[in-house]
Amino acid sequence: MPSRHARLAVLAAAVAFLWGASALAQETAVVRVKLIQGDVPTDPLAPVWNTTPATEFPMSPQVHWPKRILQVTVKSIKVRGVHNTKQIAFLLEYADPTQDPADAAALEFMVGDKKAHFAHGQPMAQVEGGPVNIWYWRNDTPGAADMNAKGFGTLKKQAQQDVQARGVWKDEKTKVRFKERKLILRKDAKGEPAKDPKTGEPLFDEETKVVEQDATGVWHVVFTRALTTTDPNDAQFQLGTFPNIAFAVWDGKKLESGDLKESGSQKAVTSWWYFNAEPPTNYSIYLYGLIAVVVAAGVEYVIIRKVRKGQPA
Amino acid sequence: MKGAVLLVAVFVVFKFGAPLVTAPLPMSLIWLYLFLTTVGIVVYGTLSSESTEALLGPIFRFLSGEGLNGAAKFARLAVLMLVPLLVGWETYSDLVPSSQPPAENRTIHPAPPGEFVGLANPVPNTPENVMMGKGLYAAFCSPCHGPKFNGNGPSSDGFNPPPANFVDSGTIAQLQESYLFWRIKKGGVGLSVEGHPWKSAMPRWEVELPDEWIWKIIMAEYAGSGHKPRTWE
Secondary structure: OHHHHHHHHHHHHHHHHHHHHHHHOOOOOEEEEEEOOOOOOOOOOOHHHHHOOOEEEEOEEOOOOOOOOOOOOOOEEEEEEEEOOOEEEEEEEEEOOOOOOOOEEEEEEEOOOOOOOOOOOOOOOOOOOOOEEEEEEEOOEEEEEEEEEOOOOOOEEOOOOOOEEEEEEEEEEEEEEEEEEEEEEOEOOOOOEOEOOOOOOEOEEEEEEEEEEEEEEEEEEEEEEEOOOOOOOOOOOOOOOOOEEEEEEEOOOEOOOOOEOOOOOOOEEOOOEEEEEOOOOOOHHHHHHHHHHHHHHHHHHHHHHHHHHOOOO | OHHHHHHHHHHHHHHHHHHHHOOOOOHHHHHHHHHHHHHHHHHHHOOOHHHHHHHHHHHHHHHHOOOOOOHHHHHHHHHHHHHHHHHHHHHHHHHOOOOOOOOOOOOOOOOOOHHHOOOOOOOOOOHHHHHHHHHHHHHHHHHHHOOOOOOOOOOOOOOOOOOOOOOOOOOHHHOOHHHHHHHHHHOHHHOOHHHOOOOOOOOOHHHOOOHHHHHHHHHHHHHHHOOOOOOOO
16 A cells, blocks of 8 residues: 555655754854954944944843842843954844943954853863953044953953944833743632642742833944954954854942942853854856756666666565 | 554553653654654565565656556656756755755753762751752752743743753653763763753852752752652562
8 A cells, every 4th residue: 555655755754854853942142243354344323334234142140159239230132243354243233221441342262163152261170171262342442452361360351452342321212121020929719829848948930021122222232353363363264164253241340339330240140152154155156056956867868768668676 | 554553552651651661752853763664564574575576666667657647657757857856956955055054963961070979868868868859959040941940931031952851751761860960060061972962051059069968959859849759660
């Protein structure tokens, strides 16, 4: 009964498909660094940014190592990138209601082929890791700091400075998307707080939803550098590859106590994501595709002739 | 038909049967079993010569196009035209620079170092100790792993991979207490070579928490997530 096999084949294909789909389920976010003609913009408000797609990354309060912080101002960051095969520029945009001298932002990259931990390249127990390259901008300091770290407390400015940065704060309206989480005490049938029958602890439910909030005040910060530099402490970028990138932002607002709201390790962070500097189009790929069509058609022709001549065993 | 019944049976056994005797299996493992079963069925179907003929005969008739007419004839033409186009498309998409980062298939549970194998929790499992563990969990772990132990903490969104969901059957329900002790003490930077790509934000708690606290937190994680530690007896 051939139909049985046909059904099986369909089933096998379906299983293989679902299998593949479940493997792909892990989400990846990539900053698409577009190839442009002419100079890369050093101006955060340059028109070219309007036609460059943004990738949005949620940010976490830095709770990985002390001193931690549990609440931060910046909940997500929009990142765009362009390059002209020589220079690369990243634009960070995020809502911050106040412009403060100590407002700051940073990009982080791995240096060399070894994996580096996103928390300042801290050493790993069983794996030999590499250092990180950090590009740092602060509102009250012109330009950028080109830095290196390999472990906590090792962050230092490099002898050779290769990065430029410029920030512009605009009193404009924007929308901020983030996940809002609420814990709600569970009530029993009588409207009393429900308790766990075993431990007597109060029970609560969790409500998570993505909210979009209006906000006023946006930082636009541009970092620029050559794709490759002569400094061995720097991250070097090849077109078409997927280097890792991580982000950090500080709201440098002065609190009534005189302390800064966020500074040092108290900041908004992400761990590693990716960027991809778009390579120039290579037209020979279309030709190879065409050749493949012709060859496949030829093979098909030969097989059919064989089958027609005599049914093989 | 028999094949389909077998597949459903395998699914039911692993999805609903397995949890009766051991920890529930993660979905990816069940898919693997289903996939292997399917391969088995196809191999079985092509074992004897009659069944091979049943599988291949129609294919040969289809290829030669003899005795086909109407819709079948049309379908044959369509397939014959589609195949080279597909091959061309495959070639093209193989050569075109990838628009997706290389897959980093994370080994979620690499083998622990020898000194962390088979350690027993030295802290007695009393309500007071579990309670204290829950307090420590709330202070140190819940920002990432969440007050409901499900990985949905208020500081979880910026981290990739995301903090582990202890309620899911694929995390601590699969593990022994000594394994958790290792992971909590050494954190993401303590992962072994198989544990790539070493992007974990899991802190290395040995620098901040004494061992006894860690053991109490482990009891709280199991109590709070509703799972039991895996044992090998």
